[in-house]
Amino acid sequence: MYILPLLGTGLYNKLQELVSTAPVPVGVYKTLLDDYLTDVLVWYVLANMPMVLQYKLLNKGVMLRNGEYMQTSTFQEVQSMKDDCLVKAKFYAQRAIEYLCAHNTDYPEYINPGSTSDTVHPDTTQYDCGIYLGNHIVDSRSAEEKYQGNNYRKPY
Numbered sequence: 001m002y003i004l005p006l007l008g009t010g011l012y013n014k015l016q017e018l019v020s021t022a023p024v025p026v027g028v029y030k031t032l033l034d035d036y037l038t039d040v041l042v043w044y045v046l047a048n049m050p051m052v053l054q055y056k057l058l059n060k061g062v063m064l065r066n067g068e069y070m071q072t073s074t075f076q077e078v079q080s081m082k083d084d085c086l087v088k089a090k091f092y093a094q095r096a097i098e099y100l101c102a103h104n105t106d107y108p109e110y111i112n113p114g115s116t117s118d119t120v121h122p123d124t125t126q127y128d129c130g131i132y133l134g135n136h137i138v139d140s141r142s143a144e145e146k147y148q149g150n151n152y153r154k155p156y
Contacts, residue, residue, distance in 0.1 A: 002044045003037065006093055007100075008122035010109030028106040036096040043089035050078045090126040097123065 004012050015033065018025040025033060054073070056063045064072055100110050100122070113121050 002089070002093070003041065004120050005123050006040065006096060006126075007037075008110060008113030009119045010113035011100075011107055011122070012120075014109045028103070032096075032099070032107070036092070036099055039092040040089060040096055043085050043092055047082050047085035047089055050081050054078060094126040097126065 007015070015025075015029065015037075018029055019033075024030065054064065100107055104111050110122060113119055
């Protein structure tokens with residue numbers, strides 16, 4: 001859900017294969033796992049835990065856990081905690097993406113994730129914006145030329 005879009009199908013499957021076989025991965029794959037993906041995974045797990053730990057699914061329905069000397073937190077407090085953890089998770093995910101882009105020759109599976117219909121291509125960024133800001137185009141006109149309309153005349 002979080003790691004597959006980050007890595008893409010090729011690198012994700014390669015890491016699964018390396019982790020499931022005995023000896024522990026070494027070299028660049030161990031660096032990727034230990035120094036980058038572990039932090040990402042920890043923060044995504046922490047982001048999803050509070051809601052699961054606060055409520056319990058029973059035959060009667062969804063019940064709020066409440067201990068004898070504990071005070072339950074509000075939904076807004078839990079959501080705030082989740083949002084904080086998601087910000088940290090996205091930071092570490094972006095850090096991993098930047099590392100993979102900088103060292104793409106070490107991870108050929110990242111560059112070529114596959115070509116089947118179920119292939120997930122790796123994300124290029126973790127950050128998104130709700131407003132489309134357009135392509136970045138360098139405009140060499142002065143501020144007066146940009147904002148004074150068609151009636152602007154150069155002062156010479």
